[in-house]
Amino acid sequence: MTKFEDLTIQNNFLFQQVMRNPRICKRLIEELLNIKIAELSYPYAEKTIQTGVDNRGIRLDIIVADENRTHYNLEMQVKNNKSAETGEPLLPKRTRYYQASLDMDLLGKGQNFDKLNDTYIIFICAFDLFNEGRYVYTFKNKCLESPNLAMGNGATVVFVNSLGSKGDISPMAKNFLAYVNNQTVSDGFTEEVDAAVTALKRDSETRRQYMLLEMALHDERMEGRREGRMEGRSEERAARNRDIALDMLKDQYTLAQILKLSRLSKEEIYALAQANNLQVIE
Template sequence: MLSEAEKERRWQAAGLENDTIFGLVMGRKDICKLFLRSAIPDVVFTDLEVTPQKEIVNHYHSKAVRLDVLAVDEQGNHYDVEIQVKNEHNVPQRSKFYHSMMTNRMVGQGENYQKVKATYVIFVCMFNVNTEEALSHFEMINRNNLNEKLNDGTHTILLNVNADSSKLNENLQGLVQVLKRESVNQSQLGQELSKALKEVKGDMLVKNQLGYASEDMVLYGQQDVIQSLIENKDKLGLSENSIIEIIMEKIHLTKSEAEELYDEMLEDLEKQKQN
């Protein structure tokens, strides 16, 4: 069992990248509206129904999914906003599954497919995804004519926190700064996120309900850095113990936690080589 001191340390270390905290902050309607309008400026809506930590189960045999933030506009379009901390190398597959889960809940038995509205899956990634852009928007297109879209309303958007954010609009830059724990610009979204984060972290009821961030391993988007150190440790003249010490210092983990994380990263690298 965790000591009170350890619980407090974990709670103080947790930030917006913690999925539960992210849901509580991004799940505030005004913040969610501002984020969506910043990430998808061509989308037009006046109001949203926003639900943080929304669980969707479409069939008792199927895999359930808990969305960090689910928003539905007045036209019935669905928006899923997710924070992704650990790279499990399944972003495309996870996106496909989330789209299907949201689509399935739109249409009942015997209803017309015209009831199917647009679905947006937005992943805020604390690791490097397979794109050089800070913000990437994917749709279904015709491979024989790349200018022709299917217009099925399926949109996947990736916000790469580790990429060059200089081309992002001011609001999205503010989000990145909050996630990376940097000085936050004067953008409306950056300021609102900072304020809401302080309120959530200062709420004793939330603090107790979350169990001081529970057992979460908060990587702060440094997974790729750690993996690179492990992969190149011989070239860099680093030992396993020295990398574990770096992990302890940079991510504020205990030695046993850092050792466990090191083993996880090493296992991930070996799997990547096999693939």
């Protein structure tokens, strides 16, 4: 757990709190995406900072919409988590879950799909996810056989690399990414962001929310470890029971005796016998 006093804009909780300032959030989106927004709103104000535990764990969301009802979902990402099985980054697949969650919020029950708004999922990363040195990686669904043919489903995913050096982004965007890396204040925008960070770190209610979030995260981790230990012990018991049953089958114990001592079911014993070319004595 990072001490509240040591938080920087790289901490997603603090980033989300800063982005609740519509002027800062609007300017950042405009600079990163090279667009102009007339007006920004928070259509899910109560969901802007979600510190509850749901079926996929804890998520911090900042969701805003412009005058055209295009929705933007922003998050700060510091660690490039990878799959234990494949070693591949998990962030690209997380975008599928985020997009599905966002679409569920946008589409009311019984509404047609054409009511889905255009969306941007924006991850500001303190690492280069794709190792090409670009400031920005923008993804839209396109046809492989005809690269100029876009699906046109209105969904865009943007990965912003704070360590980038390639690509054409505005000086203000570059200054903000430098601020993400080392808290360097170099223009009016980063000065405003830094002032917001300082004010939030002096706010007792923000401190309380952070502590509640950290406690929820801690409880979730502890529950996961407890379930993992229970699952591990259950697997150990099952393996031990199979070993007992196998030894008894080899020693030609009866089915009733094996059932009593191994605690396996009749079906499991027959399957074990078949797999090891052994006979079950009724």
